[in-house]
Amino acid sequence: MSLHIYNTLTRIKEKFEPLHPPHVGMYVCGPTVYSEPHVGNLRTFCSFDMIYRYLTYSGYKVRYVRNITDAGHLTNERGEGVNRMESQAKLESLEPMEIVQKYTVSFHRIMDAFNTIPPTIEPTATGHIIEQIEMIETLLKNGFAYEVNGSIYFDVKKYNAEHGYGTLSGRNIDELMAGYRDLDGQEEKRNSIDFALWKKASPEHIMQWNSPWGKGFPGWHLECSAMSTKYLGEQFDIHGGGMDLKFPHHECEIAQNTGSCNHGGAKYWLHTNMLNFNGQKMSKSLGNSILPMEFVTGNHPLLDKGYAPSVLKFLFLQSHYSSELDINVKGLQDAEKGLKYLMEAEEEIKNYELGIRNSNKTDWDLKIENLVIGCKDFMDDDFNTAKTIANLFELSSIVNSLKGGQIKSSEISQAGIDSLKKNLHDYLFDIFGLKNENTTAANNKLDEALQVLINLRKEAKAKRDFATSDLIRNQLAEKGIQLKDEKDGSVSWSVL
Numbered sequence: 499m500s501l502h503i504y505n506t507l508t509r510i511k512e513k514f515e516p517l518h519p520p521h522v523g524m525y526v527c528g529p530t531v532y533s534e535p536h537v538g539n540l541r542t543f544c545s546f547d548m549i550y551r552y553l554t555y556s557g558y559k560v561r562y563v564r565n566i567t568d569a570g571h572l573t574n575e576r577g578e579g580v581n582r583m584e585s586q587a588k589l590e591s592l593e594p595m596e597i598v599q600k601y602t603v604s605f606h607r608i609m610d611a612f613n614t615i616p617p618t619i620e621p622t623a624t625g626h627i628i629e630q631i632e633m634i635e636t637l638l639k640n641g642f643a644y645e646v647n648g649s650i651y652f653d654v655k656k657y658n659a660e661h662g663y664g665t666l667s668g669r670n671i672d673e674l675m676a677g678y679r680d681l682d683g684q685e686e687k688r689n690s691i692d693f694a695l696w697k698k699a700s701p702e703h704i705m706q707w708n709s710p711w712g713k714g715f716p717g718w719h720l721e722c723s724a725m726s727t728k729y730l731g732e733q734f735d736i737h738g739g740g741m742d743l744k745f746p747h748h749e750c751e752i753a754q755n756t757g758s759c760n761h762g763g764a765k766y767w768l769h770t771n772m773l774n775f776n777g778q779k780m781s782k783s784l785g786n787s788i789l790p791m792e793f794v795t796g797n798h799p800l801l802d803k804g805y806a807p808s809v810l811k812f813l814f815l816q817s818h819y820s821s822e823l824d825i826n827v828k829g830l831q832d833a834e835k836g837l838k839y840l841m842e843a844e845e846e847i848k849n850y851e852l853g854i855r856n857s858n859k860t861d862w863d864l865k866i867e868n869l870v871i872g873c874k875d876f877m878d879d880d881f882n883t884a885k886t887i888a889n890l891f892e893l894s895s896i897v898n899s900l901k902g903g904q905i906k907s908s909e910i911s912q913a914g915i916d917s918l919k920k921n922l923h924d925y926l927f928d929i930f931g932l933k934n935e936n937t938t939a940a941n942n943k944l945d946e947a948l949q950v951l952i953n954l955r956k957e958a959k960a961k962r963d964f965a966t967s968d969l970i971r972n973q974l975a976e977k978g979i980q981l982k983d984e985k986d987g988s989v990s991w992s993v994l
Contacts, residue, residue: 501556501878503736504820506744506767507666511880516735517765522558523734524550525726525764527743528620530567531601532582535608537810537825538780540790542740542770544811544931545819547614549738549768549881551929563729564617565722568598569624569705569715581715584704594705598624608790612807613931619729623721627707630716630724633758634695642757646686648698648712654691657753666752666767667745693750695720719750726763727755737764741771774824775800793830802827805834806935812837815883815930836891841934843894844922846901853912862896862905863914869893870921883930890925893918948974952981952989 501514516522526546529535535543546564553560568583583594590597609616623630634650637643642657643650654663658671671691678690694717699706706713726734732755739748748767755763772779775786788798796804813833817823854860859867869889876885897918899905926932951970958966971981974991982990 499875499878502880503766503768504880505765506769507762507764512766514766516558517733520558522553522560522736523730524553524560524562524736524738525722525730525734526562526564526617526737527722527739527747528564528566529601529605530582531598531605532586533601534789534791535605536780537788537790537793538740538742538773540608540612540810541773541814541819541823542738543609543614544612544814545770546738546768547931548815548819548883548929549736550615550617551931552877552881555924555929561619561730562617563619563621563726565725566598566602566620566622567718567721568595568602568622569721581703581705587704611791611794612811613933615931621725621729623716623725624705626721626725626728627716629728630720631696631709633720633724633727633754635710636758637695637754640757642753643695644688645711648714649686649694650696650711651687651692652695652750652753652757653688654693654753655689657757661753661756663753664749665762667749669745669749693717693719693746695754719747720754722747723751723754723758723763726751727759732759732761732763734764736766736768738768739770741769744769768820770819771822774822776826777824800827802831805830806933808932808935809834809837811930812932816887818880818882818884820880836887837932840887840890840894840922840926841932843897844926845934847897847915847918847922850897850900850915850919851912852907853910853915854908855912857911860909860911860914862910866893866896866910866914866917870917873921873925877929886925890922893922897922948979948991952991955981956989 502511503514504511524546526543529539543564546562550560550562569581581594583597587594587597592600606616634643637652638645638650641653643652654671655675657663663669663671664674675689675691696709696711696714696716698712699714703715706715726737737748737751752762755761774780775788778784778786780787786800788800790807790810792798793801793810794804794807796802809830810833813825813829814823816833816836869892873886873889876882876889879885896905900907900910951974955967955970958964958970974981979991984990
């Protein structure tokens, strides 16, 4: 079975056929760095981390671009309201770029904690002002934009007449214009639905740049069109993001791309769905908005304790990325138990070498083979991690039956055991990006214990007790651990 993915643009599941195989271009809308990312953002980034990993595992050479929005994101996506970075800067008494740096660093730390692979390119909006201005100039030239008092707007009505606006979201332009008319308040725009490509900056506006139309700043929608085109071309394979971005952000991207280069950007559009907590939408007003690291520390009144990052990530994976997911304490507890079960099975089978060699396939070999094929088929069916995990549980039950003696070593071949090893390892670690937290904790304890011995050795050397110093080093070497004195005076260790 070849890979098929659900394309939000066409509303059907399609065979994945990259434009330039084996190369794949994937763009994912990144964070707006004015605050900590919420857990819904985390689910999106973990989902596309899994997709990136699986495409790479399947042999594709993926260029993964995920931007940082550090300018232009107004509270009203039609091009009005308050600039998020400047607003937060005033609240925290910091410069806007201090806010950007603070929350960009925090975002990266969270992504590291949840073991996501960094994108191959991570461009920023402020680093691509020139490209955004050039795209605006092209849209003006092509007649899809207009200038009013130093601000540039996209002419949605004109674009709709030639290309059709709303192809991604299914929105009707007449209904949208009627809905926006009373809320608009922007007399300078031709149509209430038109959105800002460039906004004239008032003198007190801190984040502003020179442009052919005067000092201003770019619209939020524009940055993704400019950066995806720059790094992936006028046409590329996958554009991803949360369901909340489908309209207006992604709809506007398609319009901008089509209006400037006659291509809508991505061939396949993928969207992750929303999260709830205890059956309710997560929001600050309801008191159930829990930040990613609060799940880890347990420092929130709605949580019974802290959960390892891989537990929350595993909970995400137990539901299809495009379906709504309800998080609750019972679900977290079950995910913790389930992850522990799989990790213990992977650890158990890792060094197992008792299968029959050079034999025909046994019934258990055939069952393993079918489960392994099923894992790939499920992943090739729009990255169905939930069904894949069900197969991993069945593979793990075979491991436990081997351990408990219910399956004898004479009933399974070494090839079957090797298949168990490879697939449990590959799916848990390489594709899902999970960590064995028990192993991680044990490694941390080992590091702490070795540090005690290193400190004792340092004290012995300081007292010129070289016999004790050498004894510690030599006995550790006998156990397979090598100490290395670094030039800066520190001591590192490695396994021989």
